[in-house]
Amino acid sequence: MDPLQIDPNLETCPAFDTDIYQIIKTALINDPNSPNITNEEEAIQQLRNTWTAENEARKTRWEQQQEAEREEAAQRRQEAEEADRLQKEEEKKKTEEQKKEKEKTRIPIRPIPSSRGIQRLQDRLHPYAKKKLVARKFFPLWYCLPEASYEATEYERNLTEDTGFSLVKNLDTTYAVKAIDAAKPSPRAKPDKSLSWAEILEAKTVFLTNMPLGDYPPDHIRMFSQFYVNMETHHLLRTLRGKSAFVRYHAKVRWDWYETNEAGNTYNLVIINEDILRDCLNEVESEAMETTMSR
Structure with a gap:
């Protein structure tokens, strides 16, 4: 059944007492199936009763139709609100994940102790030793001596931030950017057999302390x-x-x-x-x- 396009509550009963409905009224008077309609007044009342009944039926349909449309609209609003909620949750989740990924690249900020200042400068583990420790591979113990630590510190000072490149001075006093390997072996490194016993004892402490880098x-x-x-x-x-x-x-x-x-x-x-x-x-x-x- 096609939906109603006009609100039946806005409709008015036709003027059945006018001449335009004369043919219908005459037909009702002459209809043998309508023995109760014997004159024009009774015909007019019959037409009015019929229209009113049909109008009430349309009003009922209209109200049902309006209720269905309201439910459908409410359903659409609920679906739209749910879709909007899910989208916002997804955007929030994505933002949180991006924040977590960003935090992974940051060094966490530690609480500031109120009464403790710097005790000594931290030793810098040579990048080559760190690389080997992480890989659980052998490396000469020289890389755990202060000499190697000093070399690592000076080496890091020459690196540009986050690039993996260093500035190299040319013969004409100009500078060039040169790619470097931060974990390459040192030309000053000594094999273990060339160390003194005192150097071995000094270096072994740094070696043992940093073994967790390799998850030993x-x-x-x-x-x-x-x-x-x-x-x-x-x-x-x-x-x-x-x-x-x-x-x-x-x-x-x-x-x-x-x-x-x-x-x-x-x-x-x-x-x-x-x-x-x-x-x-x-x-x-x-x-x-x-x-x-x-x-």
């Missing part, structure tokens, strides 16, 4: 720590060439552990291998003897 398991950090303790407390260390022997032992065993670990079959550094230590002592004694004889 606690057991492995304790193993390396005990490795140095066991060397420091070994009776051979206090002999004439004991320190030199342990420098040699440290260089060989530390490098070998990383190689063996990478190959998938490692061992416990805590256990000092007396045979290897004795060989290291023999090496340094032989070298000392050759040096003495060549003088």
Whole structure:
């Protein structure tokens, strides 16, 4: 059924008493199915009753139609409000995610202690050592000495902010931008066997402290720590060439552990291998003897 286009409440009953409806009135009077209509007045009343009944029916339809339209409009408003709410939630979620991503690139601001000032300048771990620690790979312990720390500090001062480039002075006193590798090996680095025993003890603290950069398991950090303790407390260390022997032992065993670990079959550094230590002592004694004889 087609919807009504005009409000039936605005309609008025036609003037059935005028001549324009004369044919209809005459037909009703002469209709044998309408025995109660015998004159024009009764015909006019019949037409008015019929129109009124139809008008009431249209009013009922109109009210139902209006109610349906109101419900449909309310449904559309609810759907629009829900869509708007979901859109705002999505935009809020997107904004929060963008904020979180942005926060990941920022250094968090720590609470300011009211009574504690700077105690000392922080040591800078050399980028090459940091790279190797993160990768859990071997690197010479020299990179944990103050000399390497100073080099790292000076190196960082020459870098432009967030670029990975450095300014290089040309022969004509002009400057050029040169790409650099912040984690390249230092030309001044020394192999472990060339360090003194005092340098090893100084560097090992920085090495152990920074092992968490590589997410080393606690057991492995304790193993390396005990490795140095066991060397420091070994009776051979206090002999004439004991320190030199342990420098040699440290260089060989530390490098070998990383190689063996990478190959998938490692061992416990805590256990000092007396045979290897004795060989290291023999090496340094032989070298000392050759040096003495060549003088």
